[in-house]
Amino acid sequence: MPNKTKRLIKLSLSGFFSLLLIWSCENDPASIGLDTLPTSDILNANSITEKIYGLNQLPDRVVSDNHNNSASAVLGYFKDPQFGIVKADFVTEVTLSNTKLPSFIYNSETGEEDANKFFPDSLVLHLAYGYENWYGDEKAKHKIQIYELAERLDIADSEHRYYSNYEILGKHYSKLLAEKEFSAFGAVADTMTDSIWGSLKNAPYIMKIRLDDELAGKLFSLSKNQLSDPNSLKDAFNGLYITTAGPENPANFTGSLTNFSMMQGYSKLVLHYRKELRELSDDNEEGKLIQVTPLSYTFPINKGARFFNRYTHQYTSEVEWESTDASRLMVQGLAGSYSKIDLSEMITLWADSLSNNQDSELAYGISGVDLVFYVDTLQDIDELRTPISSTLSIRHQDENGNPVYAGGTDKNDKAVSAFLYPSASYDKASNSYTFKMNQEYFQKAATGEIEIKPFYLYLPASSYNFNRVMLFNKHEEHHPKLKVKYVKYSK
Structure with a gap:
C-alpha cells in the first residue's frame, strides 16, 4: 500500500473504514497466509473493517424439480x-x-x-x-x-x-x-x-x-x-x-x-x-x-x-425490498427472498495498494478477508420449531437469475473461487456466519484482473429448504462487516 496507507487511514477517520487492531510482529507470517516471506521483512500486520449493507430481493421463480441429487x-x-x-x-x-x-x-x-x-x-x-x-x-x-x-x-x-x-x-x-x-x-x-x-x-x-x-x-x-x-x-x-x-x-x-x-x-x-x-x-x-x-x-x-x-x-411489511437501508436481510428458501451484497466499491479501493509499484521499497499483501453477517435471533418463535439454519451459502447469479458458483476467471483463463468455502457455518458464540474470501480472488479483483460481480446470500439447497434466516443489516452495532487483514513488507 505504498501510496495508499495515508488514504486508507483518512478513510477510516471519515467513516468508510475503522482500524481494528495492529497485530504483533511476533505473529508467524505462515499463520496469516504469507509463509513465503522472511520474518525479518514483515514490518507490521493490520486489519481494516468496513461496514457493508445488503438489500433484499425476490426471485420470479426457481427450479424446483428432481433433476438434482438433493431434491425433496x-x-x-x-x-x-x-x-x-x-x-x-x-x-x-x-x-x-x-x-x-x-x-x-x-x-x-x-x-x-x-x-x-x-x-x-x-x-x-x-x-x-x-x-x-x-x-x-x-x-x-x-x-x-x-x-x-x-x-x-x-x-x-x-x-x-x-x-x-x-x-x-x-x-x-x-x-x-x-x-x-x-x-x-x-x-x-x-x-x-x-x-x-x-x-x-x-x-x-x-x-x-x-x-x-x-x-x-x-x-x-x-x-x-x-x-x-x-x-x-x-x-x-x-x-x-x-x-x-x-x-x-x-x-x-x-x-x-x-x-x-x-x-x-x-x-x-x-x-x-x-x-x-x-x-x-x-x-x-x-x-x-x-x-x-x-x-x-x-x-x-x-x-x-x-x-x-x-x-x-x-410477504409481510417486515420485509423491506431493494433498499440497503433495510433493517434486516431476509433469507428464505422455497423460492423465497434472498439478499444481494455488492462489494465492488470496497474491493477496488485496494487497487493502488495492491498494484506492483516498482518505485516503492514497500509492498502489501492480503493475508485474509472475512465477510461477517450477524443473526437476529427474533426468528426464534416460542412454541414453534424455527431453528437457525446451520449453514448459509454465498453465490453469484447467472443471466437467468439462478444461483451459481461464486468466482471469476483471471487474465490467464484460470478459474478462481471467490471464497475458500461456498457456505459458512452458524457460530453460536458470536451469533454469526463468516465467509472466508480467497486472497487470490481479492487481489486479482482489486487490480481489475477479475470482474467483480454482486454476491447473493441463499440457504443451501434453497429450492427445497424450508428454513429462513434474519440477518442484521442497517444496525449500529451488528451490521455486516468486511474485514481485510493485510501485511506491509519490504521488497
Missing part, C-alpha cells in the same frame, strides 16, 4: 410472523420397478396371462420423512388432498426444467383420490407418539395414505405394454398432485411445513392385490375358496419419475 418434496402452509405466508405442494409421477411384468398380468410358470386368479385390493401412497424434518407448529393439523393429473408432464432434463410457479389450474382432475388430516408430529390420524419417534430418530417414518379404489382398479387393469414400458405407463397414468386445503380460520392458524424424502426409495405408490386359489370340480369348475395370497406391486418414485415443488408467498 415440501408440503404445508406456514404463517411466519416476520416473513409472511408460504404454501408448498408438489406434483409427482411414478415409474416401473423393472421390466418384469407383475404377477397379476403374467404367470411366470406358464408364460401366459393369468389375470382371472388375481383381484385388486387397495392402492396406497407412501410418503417418507424424518424426525423434526418439519418447520413451524409441529402439531398444526392440515388436510392433505391428492388428485390425479389430467395431462402428461413434459420431459425434464438439464435444458427443460420445472419451476416453483408452475400453474396447476386445469391440469388435474377434480375428483379427490384421498383427503386425510395430518400433522407433522402426529402424521395421519395422530398415529405418531414420542415413543415411536424415539425409535425412529435415525430412520424415516413412512406415512401411508390409501387412494381411491377406482384408481387402484385402473392401475390393476393396465396392459402388458403399459406395465413394461415407463413411457407407456406415463401415458396411461400421468401422476399425482399432492397439496393441502387452505386453513378454515387463517387468522388463528400458524401451520407448518414438512419435508418428504423422495429420492431414497421410501416414497412410492404400492398396489395391493391378492391371488385366490379355489377348488376345482371334476369338470374344472371353480368352487370353494381355499387360499388367499396377498401380493403387492410397487410403482417407485425416483429419477425416472419426474416430480417438482410449487411455492407461493405472501
Whole structure:
C-alpha cells in the first residue's frame, strides 16, 4: 500500500473504514497466509473493517424439480410472523420397478396371462420423512388432498426444467383420490407418539395414505405394454398432485411445513392385490375358496419419475425490498427472498495498494478477508420449531437469475473461487456466519484482473429448504462487516 496507507487511514477517520487492531510482529507470517516471506521483512500486520449493507430481493421463480441429487418434496402452509405466508405442494409421477411384468398380468410358470386368479385390493401412497424434518407448529393439523393429473408432464432434463410457479389450474382432475388430516408430529390420524419417534430418530417414518379404489382398479387393469414400458405407463397414468386445503380460520392458524424424502426409495405408490386359489370340480369348475395370497406391486418414485415443488408467498411489511437501508436481510428458501451484497466499491479501493509499484521499497499483501453477517435471533418463535439454519451459502447469479458458483476467471483463463468455502457455518458464540474470501480472488479483483460481480446470500439447497434466516443489516452495532487483514513488507 505504498501510496495508499495515508488514504486508507483518512478513510477510516471519515467513516468508510475503522482500524481494528495492529497485530504483533511476533505473529508467524505462515499463520496469516504469507509463509513465503522472511520474518525479518514483515514490518507490521493490520486489519481494516468496513461496514457493508445488503438489500433484499425476490426471485420470479426457481427450479424446483428432481433433476438434482438433493431434491425433496415440501408440503404445508406456514404463517411466519416476520416473513409472511408460504404454501408448498408438489406434483409427482411414478415409474416401473423393472421390466418384469407383475404377477397379476403374467404367470411366470406358464408364460401366459393369468389375470382371472388375481383381484385388486387397495392402492396406497407412501410418503417418507424424518424426525423434526418439519418447520413451524409441529402439531398444526392440515388436510392433505391428492388428485390425479389430467395431462402428461413434459420431459425434464438439464435444458427443460420445472419451476416453483408452475400453474396447476386445469391440469388435474377434480375428483379427490384421498383427503386425510395430518400433522407433522402426529402424521395421519395422530398415529405418531414420542415413543415411536424415539425409535425412529435415525430412520424415516413412512406415512401411508390409501387412494381411491377406482384408481387402484385402473392401475390393476393396465396392459402388458403399459406395465413394461415407463413411457407407456406415463401415458396411461400421468401422476399425482399432492397439496393441502387452505386453513378454515387463517387468522388463528400458524401451520407448518414438512419435508418428504423422495429420492431414497421410501416414497412410492404400492398396489395391493391378492391371488385366490379355489377348488376345482371334476369338470374344472371353480368352487370353494381355499387360499388367499396377498401380493403387492410397487410403482417407485425416483429419477425416472419426474416430480417438482410449487411455492407461493405472501410477504409481510417486515420485509423491506431493494433498499440497503433495510433493517434486516431476509433469507428464505422455497423460492423465497434472498439478499444481494455488492462489494465492488470496497474491493477496488485496494487497487493502488495492491498494484506492483516498482518505485516503492514497500509492498502489501492480503493475508485474509472475512465477510461477517450477524443473526437476529427474533426468528426464534416460542412454541414453534424455527431453528437457525446451520449453514448459509454465498453465490453469484447467472443471466437467468439462478444461483451459481461464486468466482471469476483471471487474465490467464484460470478459474478462481471467490471464497475458500461456498457456505459458512452458524457460530453460536458470536451469533454469526463468516465467509472466508480467497486472497487470490481479492487481489486479482482489486487490480481489475477479475470482474467483480454482486454476491447473493441463499440457504443451501434453497429450492427445497424450508428454513429462513434474519440477518442484521442497517444496525449500529451488528451490521455486516468486511474485514481485510493485510501485511506491509519490504521488497
